[in-house]
Amino acid sequence: MSEKEEKPKKKSRREFLQDIGIVGVGTLIGGSAIFAGINYDKRKKQGERIKVLTAENELLEIEKSDTTKVTKSPLKNLTYLQKEGRDGLKGHRWVMVIDLSKCRNARKCMAACNDAHHLRPEQHHINTLKMQDAKDTPAYYMPKPCMHCDNPPCVAVCPVDATFKRADGIVLIDNERCIGCRFCVAACPYSARVFNWAEPLHSHEDENLTYDVELNVPQRKGTISKCLFSADRLREGKLPYCVSACPNGVFYFGDENEDAVTNGTTKETVRFKKLLEDNGGYTLMPELGTLPRVYYLPPKGKEYPFQDKDKKEAGERLES
Amino acid sequence: MATKSNTDKITSDLLRPIRLNKSFVIWMGFLGVSLVICLGAYGLQLKNGMVVTGLGDYVSWGMYISSFVFFVATSLIGMLISAVLGLSGQKWASPLARIAEIIALAFASVAGIVIILDMGRPERLLNVIIHGQIQSPILWDVTVVTVYMIISALFLYIPLIPDLKICSEKLKNLPPFARNIYKVLSLNWNNTPEQNKIIKQTTRTIAIFIIPVALAIHTVTSWLFANTSRAGWDSTIFGPYFVTGAFVAGTAAVIIAMYFFRKNYKLQDYITDNHFDMIGKLLVLVSLVYLYFNLNEYMVPFYKMKESEAILIRDLFAVNHAVLFWSVQILGLVLPIILLLFKKMRKPLPMLVIGIMVLLGAWFKRMIIVVPTQEHPYLPIQNVPLNFKIYTPTLVETLITIAPFILVLIIITLLAKVIPIIPVHETIEQLEDAPISPKGDLK
Numbered sequence: 001m002s003e004k005e006e007k008p009k010k011k012s013r014r015e016f017l018q019d020i021g022i023v024g025v026g027t028l029i030g031g032s033a034i035f036a037g038i039n040y041d042k043r044k045k046q047g048e049r050i051k052v053l054t055a056e057n058e059l060l061e062i063e064k065s066d067t068t069k070v071t072k073s074p075l076k077n078l079t080y081l082q083k084e085g086r087d088g089l090k091g092h093r094w095v096m097v098i099d100l101s102k103c104r105n106a107r108k109c110m111a112a113c114n115d116a117h118h119l120r121p122e123q124h125h126i127n128t129l130k131m132q133d134a135k136d137t138p139a140y141y142m143p144k145p146c147m148h149c150d151n152p153p154c155v156a157v158c159p160v161d162a163t164f165k166r167a168d169g170i171v172l173i174d175n176e177r178c179i180g181c182r183f184c185v186a187a188c189p190y191s192a193r194v195f196n197w198a199e200p201l202h203s204h205e206d207e208n209l210t211y212d213v214e215l216n217v218p219q220r221k222g223t224i225s226k227c228l229f230s231a232d233r234l235r236e237g238k239l240p241y242c243v244s245a246c247p248n249g250v251f252y253f254g255d256e257n258e259d260a261v262t263n264g265t266t267k268e269t270v271r272f273k274k275l276l277e278d279n280g281g282y283t284l285m286p287e288l289g290t291l292p293r294v295y296y297l298p299p300k301g302k303e304y305p306f307q308d309k310d311k312k313e314a315g316e317r318l319e320s
Numbered sequence: 321m322a323t324k325s326n327t328d329k330i331t332s333d334l335l336r337p338i339r340l341n342k343s344f345v346i347w348m349g350f351l352g353v354s355l356v357i358c359l360g361a362y363g364l365q366l367k368n369g370m371v372v373t374g375l376g377d378y379v380s381w382g383m384y385i386s387s388f389v390f391f392v393a394t395s396l397i398g399m400l401i402s403a404v405l406g407l408s409g410q411k412w413a414s415p416l417a418r419i420a421e422i423i424a425l426a427f428a429s430v431a432g433i434v435i436i437l438d439m440g441r442p443e444r445l446l447n448v449i450i451h452g453q454i455q456s457p458i459l460w461d462v463t464v465v466t467v468y469m470i471i472s473a474l475f476l477y478i479p480l481i482p483d484l485k486i487c488s489e490k491l492k493n494l495p496p497f498a499r500n501i502y503k504v505l506s507l508n509w510n511n512t513p514e515q516n517k518i519i520k521q522t523t524r525t526i527a528i529f530i531i532p533v534a535l536a537i538h539t540v541t542s543w544l545f546a547n548t549s550r551a552g553w554d555s556t557i558f559g560p561y562f563v564t565g566a567f568v569a570g571t572a573a574v575i576i577a578m579y580f581f582r583k584n585y586k587l588q589d590y591i592t593d594n595h596f597d598m599i600g601k602l603l604v605l606v607s608l609v610y611l612y613f614n615l616n617e618y619m620v621p622f623y624k625m626k627e628s629e630a631i632l633i634r635d636l637f638a639v640n641h642a643v644l645f646w647s648v649q650i651l652g653l654v655l656p657i658i659l660l661l662f663k664k665m666r667k668p669l670p671m672l673v674i675g676i677m678v679l680l681g682a683w684f685k686r687m688i689i690v691v692p693t694q695e696h697p698y699l700p701i702q703n704v705p706l707n708f709k710i711y712t713p714t715l716v717e718t719l720i721t722i723a724p725f726i727l728v729l730i731i732i733t734l735l736a737k738v739i740p741i742i743p744v745h746e747t748i749e750q751l752e753d754a755p756i757s758p759k760g761d762l763k
Contacts, residue, residue, distance in 0.1 A: 015507075015508040019507040019508060020507065110703075122377075122703075122704050122705055122708070123377070124703060124704075127702065127703055128703070129699060129700055129702050129703075130700070130702060131700070144699060153548065153549065156455055156456070157456050157457065157458070157547070157548070158453060158456055159448050159452065159453055159456040159458035159459050159462075160444075160447040160448060160450075160451040160452065160453065161451050161453050162447075162451075177444070177447060177451060178440070178441065178444075179439055179440070179441050179442075179444045179445065179447050179448065180370075180439050180440020180441040180442075180444075181435075181438070181439055181440075181458060182380040182381065182438075182440070183456070183457075183458060183544070185377065185380040186380065186381055186544075186545075186548055186550070186694070187547075187548045187549075187550075189548075189549050189550065189697070189698050190698070190699060191377070191378060191697045191698075191699050191701070193377070194377045195370075195377055195380060195440065196369070196440070197369055197370050197371040197373075197375070197376070198368065198369045198371035199368075199369060220441075221369045221440070222369055222370065222439075222440030222441045223440060223441060284699075285698060288549045290549075313700075313702060316700065317631065317700055
């Protein structure tokens, strides 16, 4: 026994170091193999051969030099829609103005929105809230879409860039990438985001639809949804669903770059800055530094009474 | 001086638990069956979506995220006991180092799994790497928790190398393949002075390096909340508040583990009453620091009563969450501090009870941090079902929440079955350094 112990003792330190070395070298080799693999993939993408999808839906690989650019209406597949959805509409800076003196809680905006985006009744991209700021101030109705902040907390916290800010001001979601962590829900101070807790409402009918980032349809179980400023309608040159649906002239929508917003009910177009200036426009919770793109006009000189049945709910927060 | 018989006694005492016995098989069987039941519940969640939980669009983080915070918190104990106490020359803690490291490794590894349970699309997990956004605190968390897990594994393994050699030599009743595994893992350890030096230096380096990493994991975890503008989370002291809370939870976990290992493995000579006494004092210390942070966290907003925070504070102090809030603060923090001031209470059995109280309190405390804030957003919660306004966990969700705890117990049980949970080599070494009997207090 003692002899056995003697023998390896001489080499011990070297062997011990050797073994640590082997583990170390192994890790290095493994690591560099992974690194090389990733690099190889990258190079392949930049290489000469590219993949093309034929009109017959066949995936082929050909030399890049053999291809010629065809100008025709692009194939609206998922990749195309995802890119289009991220690029946005060049040259625009979308804004919304909500005139609280006009809102009568008709909820046509909510209905049109839920219909367009295939939402369940309790999922609100836009939610008309009953509000009261202090005990003696009047209660009012406040439609609340996503604020499409210029400094969006939701975009900052998203770990996978599934929610993003476009150059035209809109904050969108790619629900093909969303991992469903709901950090954006936690970060949003306006409670603007909803989650697909269960199988979405029309998941069967929508099964064969190509996912459109600008409409967020089909909705996907386990992913986020939220107000999109109806980016799909803007692409067609139309006003958002909620804006067009309002019977009371609450919503103005337009382009900050053109300094023009259009009322969804009267179709009257006015100067954006002047509308804010003349009516004391403001944003929600400016102290948070989120820089909303949705502006409000105060509920001054309301043309209707606040419903008695809603008073309790409006004042709930003040009671406690 | 260390006599041969003393060394042999220590070796045989500490290696005795490494064998297959009936109670081990029964315990593992129980854990296995429970895990399968909980995994069945998770299958339901995968199939039907997270609608099986009590979560909603307002309270969208509940038990899973609270558990995640709890797991990360508890894993910090490895750093406190093995690194901080070790480096500051607190010799009494060295027999507890391995227990602390096993707990740290188990909780840190399972923390990653807990976060997956909370994901709406777990199959897209790799997106975090493919499309990772460096500005998201989740990325920071994934990075530091992984680093901490690896360092904790090394911190467990490196000082274990001499013991693995002892295992391969002394555990004669094991089948040859098992002894070979010990031999390979012991990396030709021969107890030479050079080898001892290398181990000491490596362990010391890791001990120093693990401190900032451990601080980072829980600070970053606290930033998941503090980096939002929500009432109750929007706090600048969340980092240290979470870290000190972590020490409380971790110390309690070690106390509970000490009790069971001492009893089941018959280690009364190695985990002595003195150890319980000392770690009881440690628990008082960390709890006092945590109490101080609690005072800051709740009393400052309570004095000002800003609108959104006032609603939250009222809810915690006097309305919906009051019972839970005060139970956690009093039974889980204040009462243990008072009790542990008495020497009689720092004995194994009372310590076990206090440890369980503190650990339970620590888990519910995370719920108190995570849930009520979400029930009180800046804008009113309207036009949604009632269950969106008040969070009530479901049975399925509870079962899924239990799963990671079972996993932790399985990991701890397995590790404690295959390696000596009291460092053999170190104990013998200490005996050589100071002429004390193994029964004596290792101060």
